Amino acid sequence: MPFSTTLGARGRVSVIVPALAMLQLLVTGGCGDSSAQPAASPSTAPPVWNVVALGDSDTSGSGDPTGQGWVGRYAHLLHDRLGVRVVVSNLAQEGQTSDALVASLQSDPEMRKALAGAEVVLVGSGGADLNSGDAGLEAGECEAEACYADGLRAFGRNLDAALALVRTLRGPNEAVLRAITLPNVVPGAQDAVPPFITPEIGTYQTRTLRRLICAAAAKHGGRCVDALRAFNGPRGTRDAYSKGWLTKDPCCYPSSEGQQAIAQLVLSSGLAPLH
16 A cells, blocks of 8 residues: 555654754864864754654655655754754554554653654554555455444544644653545556555545544644645645655555655645644
């Protein structure tokens, strides 16, 4: 399904985006210049924003040749806007279903520690939860949208539980919480997606996911970032390959342009409640 990729054994990536990097180069001047200014003291160094990303391969950046994905690109945009150091911990895991995400939030000490210190939490999940429906449809065990209905309802419950856990782990501290909706990768890709995935099914999947993601984000003090509308128009049916935002090689992921578009959408959603 959309956005499958891997980020290593546990899907963990850390990226540091330095702000005002010249401050770190002022300890000594070039070629031993004795007139160089002293390094900035810790009290004058810019603050650090910790960004933690969760989810499945919707979050990991497959399709982006740079490997940054929308999460890494967002970190650079955030640095440019605020002039702060941004430290990214991308904890997304290929194939991680929403129930597995809840289990990790309950028991994974590294994930819980990262979230406890996060200023920004980004969530991109849902694609992996469609896999069981794909299997049932391909095997002829069910028909069309009915193959996905139960799994989508479970996803909604699990995402609600996951975002509640994120808020609990943050304790009394505020954090920016953003969850992306998923682009519809089917329009324009009938030659690349499995033949049993029709445009109608792709639209049903992504529009249902959007409703569930936006409801959960709003319930827990966050905002949903509507990539579906941006990629596929108000009805979620337009071809996003034609404008270069999705790629069929590999299939079917946001391209570098698409990843940048998602990053910009997240930035445009603001930084409430922190900024």
